[in-house]
Amino acid sequence: MGVFDLFTQDIAIDLGTANTLIIHNDKVVVDAPSIVAIDRATNKIIAVGHDARMMHGKTHENIKTIRPLKDGVIADFNASEHMIREMIKSIPGLKSRWFAPSLRMVICIPSGITEVEKRAVRDSAEHAGAKEVYLIHEPMAAAIGIGVDVQEPKGNMIIDIGGGTTEIAVLALGGIVCDKSIKVAGDVFTNDIAFYMRAHHNLYVGEPTAEQIKIEIGSALEDIENPPAEYAVKGRDLLSGKPKQVIVTYKEIAKALDKSITRIEDAILEALSMTPPELAADIYNSGIYMAGGGSMLRGLDMRISRKTELPVYVAEDPLRAVVRGTGIALKNLEKYNFLMR
Ligand SMILES: Nc1ncnc2c1ncn2[C@@H]1O[C@H](COP(=O)(O)OP(=O)(O)OP(=O)(O)O)[C@@H](O)[C@H]1O
Ligand SMILES: [Mg+2]
Structure with missing residues (x-):
């Protein structure tokens, strides 16, 4: 380790629409929903990640929760910059008492990203404290994370x-x-389920509930081995306005997801x-x-x-394959010449 390395800290980031993950020193140190809660009056960030997610769908007029990324790219520049900054701050052992380390980051980006969108990722990272930023395409990172020899x-x-x-x-x-x-990906599946519950059960459910249904009993096929049990869903009756519960089966959810x-x-x-x-x-x-x-x-x-x-x-562990691969690329910056500066 050279003297320079003492002052440089390397981190790998998977900045996703749904989840942001960060690897530092070979460990996943951040794994949190990409959500920011903001005070409308003062525009101050109240919470990011898990804390902000708990508020999602349950806010009153003074608080709003936003997902700064949409379709894999930065939709709200300010919020995403704050989110990255807060998440980096939460990494244990990154900040020493004596000096702020200079950060070298590898961040993954969707393969279809435009130059402007790429710039936004780079700028957010730089505003959040990065001195050196490398970009890697997500499918490449996923492949490396899975263990495929991409070269x-x-x-x-x-x-x-x-x-x-x-x-x-x-x-x-x-x-x-x-x-x-x-x-068309996980969020569309979630919306399909929310729409299905409204259309077929007159039940209005929020995004977190629809996502829960997807995870508990969601299915791509109407004939699967070991099918999940029926599931009780609670929400608001569209006609009477009262809270109610209905029972749904995985076959219904498979129908709801079929088109997507x-x-x-x-x-x-x-x-x-x-x-x-x-x-x-x-x-x-x-x-x-x-x-x-x-x-x-x-x-x-x-x-x-x-x-x-x-x-x-x-x-294996599909939610972390991309960040794992990004972390491996970070450790082998010289070997992977396809990394973009
Ligand atoms: N067990 C599960 N079954 C089905 N879907 C799931 C399950 N667990 C998580 N998901 C879905 O996976 C999605 C999040 O996946 P992931 O973290 O890979 O996305 P992301 O990297 O944030 O998004 P993107 O790559 O599009 O920017 C969400 O839509 C979530 O609902
Ligand atoms: Mg992703």
């Missing part, structure tokens, strides 16, 4: 189903050969059809890798496997 002369298909976007990419020789990104999942399937087929033949042959052998929270939906791997007639593997 081999061999094609690999990665699908990252996050909160805001589904990114499908074919990687080879350390680069993205072709990719397809659609704004079909859109993801179509995007995957399109990405496969754009893949050069030599790489298609590789993918035929190695199958498809999936990461991101949305890939945890019951039966989704099976459904995609049936549709593509390829084996589908879901990453």
Whole structure:
């Protein structure tokens, strides 16, 4: 360790639409919802992450909660900068008593991002204290996090189903050969469920409840092994206005999600059809890798496997695959020459 290293701290950030994760010294030190609570009167930040999430959907007129990222990119520059700053502040042992360390960051970005959006990520990081910023494409980070050797002369298909976007990419020789990104992912699934509950049960539920339904009994198929039990959902009756409870089954939720999942399937087929033949042959052998929270939906791997007639593997701990890969890239800055400065 050189003298310079003493004053430099490295962190890897997965700035996601739904969750922000940070790795420091090989450990995940931040894993929090990307939500900020703000006092409307003073514009001061009241809470970020878990604390802000508890307030989500339960605020009164003086507090608002915002999700600073939309569809994988920064939608509210100020809020996201504050969020990054607060989350970095919460990292144990990062700040010494004597000096503020200079920060070197690797941050991942969606593959379809524009130059302006890229600039916003870089600026937010710099305003939050970064001296050196490197950017890495999310599918690349996901692949590294899964343990794929991305620099081999061999094609690999990665699908990252996050909160805001589904990114499908074919990687080879350390680069993205072709990719397809659609704004249908976990958050759309959640909205589909909320809409279904209104339309079919006259029950008005908030986003946290709809997400809970998805996690407890959500399914991509109407025929799955070990189906989850029926689930009681509470909300407000649209007709009477009174609080009420209804019982739903996983089959209903599978119906509610069907259209959105079909859109993801179509995007995957399109990405496969754009893949050069030599790489298609590789993918035929190695199958498809999936990461991101949305890939945890019951039966989704099976459904995609049936549709593509390829084996589908879901990453271990899919919510953390991207940040794991970003952390590995951070440790090997010289090796991974595809990192952008
Ligand atoms: N067990 C589960 N089943 C289904 N969906 C889940 C499960 N756990 C989490 N999710 C969903 O995963 C999504 C969040 O995934 P992730 O953290 O990978 O997204 P993100 O990286 O923040 O978003 P993006 O990459 O689009 O910017 C949310 O929509 C969440 O509801
Ligand atoms: Mg993500």
